[in-house]
Amino acid sequence: MSSPKAEARRRPRPRLYRLHRWIGLVVAVVGTLVFFSGVLATFASEIDAWAARAPQYPAIGELEGFDLDRALAAATPSEFEQAHIAQDHGEPLLAYFETPSAVEGEPAHARGLSLDPETLEVFERREGTPGEVQAPRPHDRLAAFIIELHVFLLLPRTLGLLVTGLLAFGLLALLVSGVWVHQPTAEKLRRRPRKTRLRVFAGDLHTLVGSWTLPYTAIIALTGAFFCFSSTVVLPVLTLARYGGDRAEMLADLVPEVPVEPAAGPSVRALDPMLRDALARSEGASFRSLSLEHWGGEQARATVVLERESAWGDERLRYVYDGHDGRFLADKPEVGAVPSVSSAALELIDALHFGTLLGRLTQVLWVLLGLATCGLSMTGLLVYARRQIKAQSTVEDAPRSARAAATLAVALSGGLVACCPLVLASWAVACAAQLDDPATAMTATLLLGLAAAAALGWTLTLERALALTLGCAGLGFLGAPALVALANGLSLFELWSRGPQPWPIAGDLLALALALGCLAGARALLLNPRTLP
Amino acid sequence: MTTTPTRQTPTPARPREATFAVLAALVAALLVCCGLSVVIPEGRAGVDHLLLPCVAFPVVWIAAALALFAAPDRRRARLVVTGLALVSLAATVADSLTAAAS
Structure with a gap:
């Protein structure tokens, strides 16, 4: 007869919970970059049209x-x-x-x-x-950078496809283990997150958003894994097996x-x-x-x-x-x-x-669901950090790992949003300076921006670090139209008369809305300590 | 003497086990895809046997990995996954030999 310990080891749920946690940590750190750039890539050509303000030509x-x-x-x-x-x-x-x-x-x-x-x-x-x-x-x-970040993670082609493919596979594993661990029910799908403690709030939000975005995440993970692995792994193996490597x-x-x-x-x-x-x-x-x-x-x-x-x-x-x-x-x-x-x-x-299944409608829906999936990384990291703090009495290094997780949560939420205007600024300066290849400057800016956000997350409290990164993002979005003007050598008065309509106006208004949203969020976090439970 | 009832914490699965499950599942999934390319008809365009295994690969890989890592009866799961991989391998080898002979 097997011992209770051996029995416990065989139970699927604890094993899948542990798998969910560890894969979640890896996917949250690296995958969020891929998911966030994927969200932006849905409207890559529109972003290009907004930023480049090139004249329109008839078909x-x-x-x-x-x-x-x-x-x-x-x-x-x-x-x-x-x-x-x-x-x-x-x-x-x-x-x-x-x-x-x-x-x-x-x-x-x-x-x-x-x-x-x-x-x-x-x-x-x-x-x-x-x-x-x-x-x-x-x-x-600009759009090429977003797409290269999403598809190759700015790595060499085959290596990049393998890494993003493994992230898609990790997302699949998270999805299946998440369903098993959290067991979404009709009641859980309706339950509002409880604002008692941050861990409970983040955990409830994680389960709620994860359950509602399940079909979308499954679609993106399966199709993404297909795109990444078909040319790098499966077709080469089939070529070897069926065509003798020819x-x-x-x-x-x-x-x-x-x-x-x-x-x-x-x-x-x-x-x-x-x-x-x-x-x-x-x-x-x-x-x-x-x-x-x-x-x-x-x-x-x-x-x-x-x-x-x-x-x-x-x-x-x-x-x-x-x-x-x-x-x-x-x-x-x-x-x-x-x-x-x-x-x-x-x-x-x-x-x-x-997301082109039903045209613009599904594209917008895909963007919203993609942003929600990015938010899962933050709530997952917060749950992990709070659990580590709770286990402080038994696990010696809990404060440091908890702090690291909270740091990553700041870098991959407010930090990532703040990196958008930063990367736009490096692109604009590179265009204004007529550099041949602004990609290196854009990559360096992205990494520096994330590192700065992580440093804020490490040194400040969660609320203050989030407020600061969101504040920076808000100011950056406020200056986005001026950056576009700088890149194209235009005056601010010429901005809306150039480029394919309605993207110049729509893009500038969206940047303004994002700026106001980020600044309002930063203000709420700074002035009201109960914004986060 | 009284004993305080304690909440039983699950014994953690070792990272080595997870790595083994993922790698073994990868090999099994690739073999199953080779087998699928033998079984699936080429279709009108002559490409179904190449592309449909590519579509199936992520599903086969994740299913095999989870079966090897977290199935309630992992011995049976190992047997099923290994059996499927071996049958696929045999089908692929047989097909290659037939093609070489003809």
Whole structure:
């Protein structure tokens, strides 16, 4: 017969409680950065539109008499192997051409152009290696920084994906262990947090918010783990098992190229008829890109990508044309040769992770639920800190670990919010100083901001540290429009007349609202000691 | 002599056990995904056998890890997870041999 001690060790609930606590600590510290940047990334293009205040350009499909060949006539090199012509919502028309070097081992020569689709004026021209030409402009770095923080945690690509994948896996483990440990019931879903002591209040809030956000967290964790692990772990293992490690063969199955009959002779010069044909086939879709591959070679092909709204967010259409005579070849899905269960599953996963399922409505809902999930880190850390203090008589190092947990709670709540205007400031200064790559300055500012918030959390009481960080955040948001003006070299009076409406006005008003909210929170924490129980 | 009733605190699970459960579950999940890629038909587009195991991987991994770490009967859980992994391995090897022979 087994002893009571052995029996206790076998019980799932205490084991899962311990697992929940330790994984929660790790996910709270590192994961909050990923979750918070994910919340911001939901509106990355709108943040870019607000910050960069770039002029708006009409879509080429809406321009009467627009001719792609005439637009590119002066810019197209006489010989090239690859080209990519693209236009995003309200952006200028971008053209990129790549010509392989005649000398073996030397990088290809690339040419990039930005032009106004209406006047056909070329206002930016870049020449150099593909890396130099494709490097993002400093003004476009803000959204790219948020996305890189969310996807790669600013680490090298594969390592970053593995780390964020492990965080998604940790979130899944937290979710399952949390359900087992807290056992959400209908009563718990209705219960208001009790304002008796901070530990009880934070614990009740943690259970309440965690229970209501369960479906959202499950969706984000599962789809996030899929995005991170499919290309870094599962597909390489399947390639090894099914294709003997031959990656090219696996890719030929996964994203097969539409076969083109090999033909000699030059590639077709007129691109506009292919664009017109694709727009006519797609019934109301907008042009996104035209890619030319193996141009001038036997396998020359062109792919036109268009985008249109569908029930699951934006749908991408890909039409492939023969590069020798411009003949339509096939309508190609994202994966596989024809539409399948997998391509439908991928579209659904995309829509679920990015919140585009029902358009703006689900995007806003995703942002609110994402912020609530970030708040779980803070309440979890506070519960841990208070439990450590309670166990002070039995655990010798309780005060220090409790203080560390409270410090992290401050850094990852008020500190993280205060880092937003700080990072915006470093981006604005880098743009004003015309630095090529503001990402290093932005990363350093983020780390310094978090460290400063942690230092405040370590030295001050919880209320004072939170009040100070929120106060700093409030002042920072108040100055956000001025930072945008600095980055773009505009006066404050010009701010609302530039950029794609309504984002300049909406973004500035949101910054003002955030500033007032943060300052009100800081004031309440400083003046009313009973704000936190 | 009287004894004061004390609240029994659960004996903590060792971190080593959690690490073992996660790593063993990872190996098992990868093997199960290889097995799934053999079992799932390729579909019209010829990619279902590659992508659906990728979709299933996080679910299989977390289920295996929790079974190995916190199932009430962990011996049975170990048997089930190991059995599934071995069956998947056998299916993958058999498929590879058949493909090599043909």
